[in-house]
Amino acid sequence: xxxxxxxxxRDLHVVFDVFGGTLKxxxxxxxTVRSGEKVxxxxxxxxxxxxxxxxxxxxxxxxxARVTGGEILFKGRDILQMTSxxxxxxxxxxMAMIFQDPTAALNxxxxxxxxxxxxxxxxxxxDKRLSGKEIRQRAVEALxxxxxxxxxxxxxNYPFQLSGGMRQRVCIAMAVAGDRELIIADExxxxxxxxxxxxxxxxxxxxxxxxxxxxxxxTHTLGVVREIADRVYVMYAGNMVEMAPTxxxxxxxxxxxxxxxxxxxxxxxGGGIADGIPGRIPDYLNPPVGCRFHPRCERxxxxxxxxxxxxxxxxxxxxxxxFLYSQEEEGT
Amino acid sequence: xxxxxLTVSDLKKHFIVGYRxxxxxxxxxxKAVDGVSFAVREGETFGLVGESGxxxxxxxxxxxxxxxxxxxxxxxxxxxxxxRGGKRRADLRKEIQIVFQDPGSSLNPRRTIKDIxxxxxxxxxxxxxxxxxxxxxxxxxxxxxxxxxxxxxxxxGGEKQMVAIARALATSPSFVIxDExxxxxxxxxxxxxxxxxxxxxxxxxxxxxxxxxxxSLMRNVASRVAIMYLGKICEIAxxxxxxxxxxxxxxxxxxxxxxxxxxxxxxxxxxKIASLGEIPSPINVPSxxxxxxxxxxxxxxxxxxxxxxxxxxxxxTVRCHISR
Numbered sequence: 001x002x003x004x005x006x007x008x009x010r011d012l013h014v015v016f017d018v019f020g021g022t023l024k025x026x027x028x029x030x031x032t033v034r035s036g037e038k039v040x041x042x043x044x045x046x047x048x049x050x051x052x053x054x055x056x057x058x059x060x061x062x063x064x065a066r067v068t069g070g071e072i073l074f075k076g077r078d079i080l081q082m083t084s085x086x087x088x089x090x091x092x093x094x095m096a097m098i099f100q101d102p103t104a105a106l107n108x109x110x111x112x113x114x115x116x117x118x119x120x121x122x123x124x125x126x127d128k129r130l131s132g133k134e135i136r137q138r139a140v141e142a143l144x145x146x147x148x149x150x151x152x153x154x155x156x157n158y159p160f161q162l163s164g165g166m167r168q169r170v171c172i173a174m175a176v177a178g179d180r181e182l183i184i185a186d187e188x189x190x191x192x193x194x195x196x197x198x199x200x201x202x203x204x205x206x207x208x209x210x211x212x213x214x215x216x217x218x219t220h221t222l223g224v225v226r227e228i229a230d231r232v233y234v235m236y237a238g239n240m241v242e243m244a245p246t247x248x249x250x251x252x253x254x255x256x257x258x259x260x261x262x263x264x265x266x267x268x269x270g271g272g273i274a275d276g277i278p279g280r281i282p283d284y285l286n287p288p289v290g291c292r293f294h295p296r297c298e299r300x301x302x303x304x305x306x307x308x309x310x311x312x313x314x315x316x317x318x319x320x321x322x323f324l325y326s327q328e329e330e331g332t
Numbered sequence: 333x334x335x336x337x338l339t340v341s342d343l344k345k346h347f348i349v350g351y352r353x354x355x356x357x358x359x360x361x362x363k364a365v366d367g368v369s370f371a372v373r374e375g376e377t378f379g380l381v382g383e384s385g386x387x388x389x390x391x392x393x394x395x396x397x398x399x400x401x402x403x404x405x406x407x408x409x410x411x412x413x414x415x416r417g418g419k420r421r422a423d424l425r426k427e428i429q430i431v432f433q434d435p436g437s438s439l440n441p442r443r444t445i446k447d448i449x450x451x452x453x454x455x456x457x458x459x460x461x462x463x464x465x466x467x468x469x470x471x472x473x474x475x476x477x478x479x480x481x482x483x484x485x486x487x488x489g490g491e492k493q494m495v496a497i498a499r500a501l502a503t504s505p506s507f508v509i510x511d512e513x514x515x516x517x518x519x520x521x522x523x524x525x526x527x528x529x530x531x532x533x534x535x536x537x538x539x540x541x542x543x544x545x546x547x548s549l550m551r552n553v554a555s556r557v558a559i560m561y562l563g564k565i566c567e568i569a570x571x572x573x574x575x576x577x578x579x580x581x582x583x584x585x586x587x588x589x590x591x592x593x594x595x596x597x598x599x600x601x602x603x604k605i606a607s608l609g610e611i612p613s614p615i616n617v618p619s620x621x622x623x624x625x626x627x628x629x630x631x632x633x634x635x636x637x638x639x640x641x642x643x644x645x646x647x648x649t650v651r652c653h654i655s656r
């Protein structure tokens with residue numbers, strides 16, 4: 001079981017040193033991705049989902065960010081301990097990231113061809129040297145993969161000549177071009193319209209299945225996760241609060257935060273919207289002691305104010321970090 | 333049935349974005365809104381849905397008076413908003429207010445909440461104590477009184493939007509335009525704002541023009557829904573009917589592409605219609621029915637002739653050749 005873990009984040013702590021104190025953002029994050037698996041990471045703005053993934057790619061600006069504990073194992077090797085040479089290899093061949101805003105992710109002064117060919121070149125499996133012609137050929141294939149018309153002409157275009165949906169397809173092409181093992185997609189459809197988002201998600205799912213890549217999908221929209229992921233993590237204020245297979249999470253959410261979040265989503269069945277979750281996300285300078293959710297939780301108990309809940313297994317593959325469910329474990 | 337409060341008839345708003353040619357300069361126009369008609373009844377929430385670039389915000393800005401219409405008319409309680417010489421009537425300004433999408437940019441960062449909420453009161457010479465009225469408004473949107481002296485950036489996104497709502501209600505309007513009031517917010521905060529808006533509607537008998545791209549949200553707030561595509565309305569129906577029995581292929585496509593969270597909702601979606609292509613540039617609107625290049629059921633007539641609005645059932649109108 002341990003061996004099929006492609007990415008394994010263990011007890012990751014990240015803080016940001018800012019004027020006036022230290023923001024304790026990630027507070028012991030555990031997260032795993034098995035090979036070939038599609039994992040969703042859901043949470044609201046500012047919960048640390050992007051920070052976690054930036055730590056994985058080691059693109060967090062340091063300073064102000066600082067990793068104060070934990071490890072990030074990619075195929076058994078700790079990314080945090082890697083030399084820049086090893087890191088370059090992992091980034092090129094091991095994983096790729098698709099960002100939320102494709103306009104900001106593409107360089108406006110280079111053609112699509114230049115950027116896509118660079119992605120192909122540095123991802124080339126092993127140390128096999130590819131000729132310029134082969135690289136171009138692969139770039140064209142990648143554009144065909146993402147269903148873009150007339151790829152030869154597109155390679156000569158600049159990003160501004162493309163629409164938002166097309167730009168995101170180019171970004172996906174860059175990610176899938178090099179047979180990488182892990183694709184991290186950070187809100188890939190959020191800046192696009194629903195019909196285009198739907199196209200992008202379907203494309204991502206098809207490609208992931210075709211080339212058997214692992215995918216981490218970061219989003220704040222629960223519905224999007226349900227469409228794609230096999231397994232979902234729910235994150236709140238720098239902690240993972242619940243993890244379950246997608247079907248189970250949507251039919252039996254356990255953590256009060258997950259339950260509140262699900263209730264707040266407007267449903268197509270109508271009947272109004274539940275009142276949401278009171279309060280707002282805590283201040284990271286002085287986060288609440290114990291469970292970080294307790295000030296907003298309707299079912300908070302005295303223990304929640306003092307102790308930090310750990311993940312407990314409630315069933316096979318369904319874990320929740322909440323004291324409401326930890327008694328069950330003590331009983332066994 | 334309640335009376336119509338606001339009637340928009342054949343509204344057009346065209347923008348000249350540049351010129352073509354050197355000698356005979358021919359203007360390049362964007363037909364952002366191109367012949368839109370609808371009526372908002374008293375006390376109802378009229379939903380206007382569309383993708384980006386469909387012209388839904390332009391409709392809002394024209395109704396509130398930020399733009400002058402190119403053609404067509406807007407009437408409030410049966411009276412045109414435009415008097416002689418096409419000048420906007422000042423006496424109806426108080427009645428029509430707006431809440432914008434992004435409270436971060438619609439609130440002046442250098443003004444306190446008191447100044448922001450009090451501005452429309454000073455502008456319209458409110459009688460009575462300004463301070464008391466501001467407190468009353470803050471209370472209405474469930475904000476604590478000590479927020480008066482705070483600045484917008486000290487507030488969370490949801491709280492900022494509450495301030496924007498308080499400002500819109502300051503002149504006691506009867507009609508409020510909500511332009512994507514929650515799309516910049518997280519779902520847990522969205523729920524709170526929506527429920528606040530619905531409560532205020534009941535309490536003050538407000539009519540809303542609710543603009544959003546989120547159809548699931550629309551299902552929960554609107555009494556009637558209109559869907560816009562490239563400056564035109566393609567379907568209007570009662571909310572329940574709209575979601576149960578969508579006629580227009582564009583409506584069906586949008587409904588089938590919403591990500592949902594339960595199997596019950598999945599069952600309500602029309603059969604999966606793969607969306608094709610993207611919304612074309614409003615500078616080069618396709619001929620005939622503007623949706624035909626993306627329509628899976630497009631016929632010959634669709635590319636040559638623009639369909640008219642047809643009532644398919646009482647209160648349910650569609651602009652499409654195939655639904656006849």
